[in-house]
Amino acid sequence: MDTQTQAARYSAKDYKSAIKPIWCPGCGDFSVLSALTKALAELQLPPGRVAVVSGIGCSSRIPAYTSMYGFHGVHGRALPTAIGLKVARPDLTVLVTGGDGDGLSIGGNHFLHACRRNVDVTYIIMDNQVYGMTKGQASPTTAPDWEGSKLTPEGTGVNPFQPLAIGLAAGANFVARCFTGDPNNVAEIIVEAIRHPGFSLVQVLSPCITFRPEQKDWKRLVRTAPVEFTTDAARAARRLMTDDGFNVGKVLYKGSREPFRPDLGGSGATVADLERQFLR
Amino acid sequence: MTAQTVSIALAGSGGAGVITAGAMLLEAASRAGWYAYMTRSSGPQIRGGEAAAMMRLSTEPVASHDDCFHLLVAIDWNNVGRFAAELPLSAGSLVVSDPEEGEAPSQIGASGARSVALPMKELAKSIPGGRPNMVALGAIAALIGLPEAPLLEVLQKVLKRKGEEAIQASLDALRAGMAAAKDYPAVPRLPAAETRPGTRWSITGNEAAGLGAIRGGVRFVAAYPITPATDMLEWMAPALAKVGGTLVQAEDELASINQIIGASYGGVPSLTATSGPGLSLMTESIGLAIASETPIVVMNVMRGGPSTGIPTKSEQSDLNIALYGMHGDAPHLVLAPNSVTDCLFTTQWAVHLAEALQTVAIVLSDQAMGQARAVIPRPAEVAFLAKREKPQLAAEQNYQRYAVTASGVSPMAIPGMHGLQYTADGLEHNETGTPSSHVADHTAQLDKRLRKLTAYNYGDHWADVEGEGETAIITWGSSTGPAREALRRYEAGGKRARLVSIRLLSPVQPEKFARALEGVIRALVVEQSHSGQFYRYLRAHYDLPRDVKALHRPGPLPVRPGDVLGELASWS
Structure with missing residues (x-):
């Protein structure tokens, strides 16, 4: 439906549920929820035809806060759940939401293979560089010298994971980074991600001011990425490998790989046809 | 001769x-x-x-x-x-x-x-x-x-x-x-037989299970290669494509089980097939399917365990994990085919039950049965098909996905049905699906998830019960073949005994079991596990006669009819 010429059927609030989020005041995830509903209103997708799939963690609570079909599964397994759904039901719009721990640590293998498989889903990863739900442990994107956790009082000493560079190398078909300080921009990027065929990866810097109060400074540290997106994976990779993680607000890469979409049409064979091979 | x-x-x-x-x-x-x-x-x-x-x-x-x-x-x-x-x-x-x-x-x-x-x-x-x-x-x-x-x-x-x-x-x-x-010196010669083309099938247990799944309505499979389940999947991949389904080779068993949960949430009956190590990896998400009431079928073609064990050889030693592997109180179905032919029926029935009861059905086959090829009488058509109860509500009404019903089964909306959106959850939830840690909600949902399994009428399919007399052989799965043959030989010797081969291992059916064993004074339990997993399961859930013997030994040696007969003979 053309939203320019026809009155919008759905507004952003039509995509919200009545359930109050469990998030702390000031959590970046509120912005993502709001941006997500704005994006869907922009796309005018009927809520009954959209599914939001997540794993475990603060940001993984999003499905129940929307009015769409939701699946809140186990820790780290949102991507395969969403992939199974989308492959079996290609008519649905499938979104995956979650945090850095859920998607990149316990779900790390699925992240690689989801990028590789390139099923037409949009993965919104809310990166706050900390495990919030378990009260403040280092995540795979935490800096090695962060000493704020009792579990790793000397810091982790482990290099952080680079979600976008790794996602790109693994085959993600769309790569973008944005910041919750600019929810309209987050909404725009989600719209583009949903529209782009294949696996779309959106990293949203989403501060956890409870366990990482220093992230309040992110609004000063981020800058609008100085370049427009590229369709050249090698160029996108060079940019990602040299950036400091604070270039936001832009799509960085748009690929043109054919999405994984098995033909469900069948050959017209019946079960009786299958049985014939066994007959003696 | x-x-x-x-x-x-x-x-x-x-x-x-x-x-x-x-x-x-x-x-x-x-x-x-x-x-x-x-x-x-x-x-x-x-x-x-x-x-x-x-x-x-x-x-x-x-x-x-x-x-x-x-x-x-x-x-x-x-x-x-x-x-x-x-x-x-x-x-x-x-x-x-x-x-x-x-x-x-x-x-x-x-x-x-x-x-x-x-x-x-x-x-x-x-x-x-x-x-x-x-x-x-x-x-x-x-x-x-x-x-x-x-x-x-x-x-x-x-x-x-x-x-x-x-x-x-x-x-x-x-x-x-x-x-x-x-x-050469003679060996037994078989007499010429009548040939009636079109009356028999040549099929393996794994193929029969795959066919049963498709007959039941399975149209999505995700799996990771593992011996001895792979040949079931290799048969299913092209078969599914022909009938309008698909098989996805996933990156691991964790992905497999969650992909089928996602597909089934989308309304498509789904299955994965694996063996012991894969089942171990899947157990957390099996709990998710049980809690979120998402129907799935997990075929486990058992091999020697624990750990990597003996991948190419058979054993019935995954009974415990299939029954008790999940954390929390997680009632689900466990079924076991007891012959190559029965792989077809039991898998089809498992699909039907999982869909009707919105739960997980674990089907326990094994290497011996799965990879056995048999020439069998053409199997009968079975009426069991996937049929999930869906809501009939008008869009305006307040849909409750996990409504507490008398049967325990709550109508399940499928994405695409407008106005019935809900969030499926592995977190404990109330009737609408909203996460809840309240005692009343937890109790109500636990009761409901158990009730839907225990209140259901499984008919006569829970077990194969044959013969009569005061002596019973109680067995399951691939041990049934030799036990059944032992029974025939025993009867040929003028003695009487009965055979109870349990197909529905969970939920347990104590009343039906008691009726099957009425008048029995001694029972021989036959299984292929080192620790007697089946024997202990029977002890935990059923009343057994006072005189019980257990013939249990590990794979890969199959139980042979003579072994069973020997145990029976030592009683008389």
Whole structure:
């Protein structure tokens, strides 16, 4: 439906549920929820035809806060759940939401293979560089010298994971980074991600001011990425490998790989046809 | 020496073609009007190593190996010694081997079996394009009374692409084997049988399970390769594509189980197939499917465990994990087919039950049954199809996905149904699906998830109950074949006993079990596990007679009818 010429059927609030989020005041995830509903209103997708799939963690609570079909599964397994759904039901719009721990640590293998498989889903990863739900442990994107956790009082000493560079190398078909300080921009990027065929990866810097109060400074540290997106994976990779993680607000890469979409049409064979091979 | 049944083992190193020759023998036997049951055994090597095709042919349907092999044909003795325990022979058996290969391994010699030398390699060499396995096949045919005509038909079918020359070479090799075996000591010969094309199937347990799943309505499969479940998946991949479904090879078992949960949430009946190590990895998400009430079927083709165990060989030792592997109180279905034929029925029934009850059905098959090929009477059509209860509410009404109902089953909306959106959750939830840690919600949902399983009427399919008398054999899965044969022999000896083979292992059916055992004063429990998992399960959930014996031992040795009969005889 053309939203320019026809009155919008759905507004952003039509995509919200009545359930109050469990998030702390000031959590970046509120912005993502709001941006997500704005994006869907922009796309005018009927809520009954959209599914939001997540794993475990603060940001993984999003499905129940929307009015769409939701699946809140186990820790780290949102991507395969969403992939199974989308492959079996290609008519649905499938979104995956979650945090850095859920998607990149316990779900790390699925992240690689989801990028590789390139099923037409949009993965919104809310990166706050900390495990919030378990009260403040280092995540795979935490800096090695962060000493704020009792579990790793000397810091982790482990290099952080680079979600976008790794996602790109693994085959993600769309790569973008944005910041919750600019929810309209987050909404725009989600719209583009949903529209782009294949696996779309959106990293949203989403501060956890409870366990990482220093992230309040992110609004000063981020800058609008100085370049427009590229369709050249090698160029996108060079940019990602040299950036400091604070270039936001832009799509960085748009690929043109054919999405994984098995033909469900069948050959017209019946079960009786299958049985014939066994007959003696 | 005309008999009703003959058992043959064909052994050799991998590449000697024993599995090929075995498959051809089975195919020819089916064309001759006989029934057949064939298992295979192989070492861990990817290529080479040792292999054996173990076959029983009969004029009546067979679902088990016999106590001994009447005929062992060894193309070579390389590593066949490793199989000796799986190739029981008696003084009446005949061992046919190639003199070029020297002496039989000591375990084979110790059986006291008669032996003859058949120069398979030399005979094969004298025929351009001839192969020793065809010479062996010819000798077997001559010994057991298999006519040449069906063998020729099979040769023509199998070697069609290789051309007339290859067919002629194989036929010449077959005939050389037949001629050589003419004067060998006798083994049981089967009488000619009536052939009625179109009345029988040749199928493996894994294929039957795959077909049962598709018959039941499964249209999405995600799985990770694992022995001995892979051949079920390899059969299903093209079959699903033909009927409008798909199979996804996932990156691991965690992905497999969650992909099928996602697909089923989308309304498509879904299944994964795996073996013990994969089932271990899947258990957390099986709990998710139970809590979120998302129907799925998990086929576990059991192999020797624990850990990597014995991947290529059979054992019934995943009963405990299937029943009790989940954390929390997680009621679900556990079913077990008890024959190659029953892999079809039980898997189809599992799909039906999982969908009707919106829960997980774990189906326990095993390597022996899954990879066995049998010639069976054509299976009956089964009416069980996937049928999920869906809400009929108008969009305006307040839909409650996890509504507490009398049956325990709550109508399940499917994405795409407008106005019925909900969030499925592995977190405990209230009736609408909103996460809740309230005592009342937890209790209500636990009750509901249990009630839907216990209140359901499973009819007579919960077990196969046969025979009568004061003695009972209680068994499950692939141990049923030998137990059933033992019962027949026991009855042939003028004694009476009954057999209870439990197909529905969970939820337990104590009232039906009590009725099945009415008047029984002693019971023999038969299973293939080291620790007696099934025996302990029976002890925990059922009333057993005072006098109970348990025949439990680990794989890969199959339980044989004589073992069961021996236990029964020691009572009387």
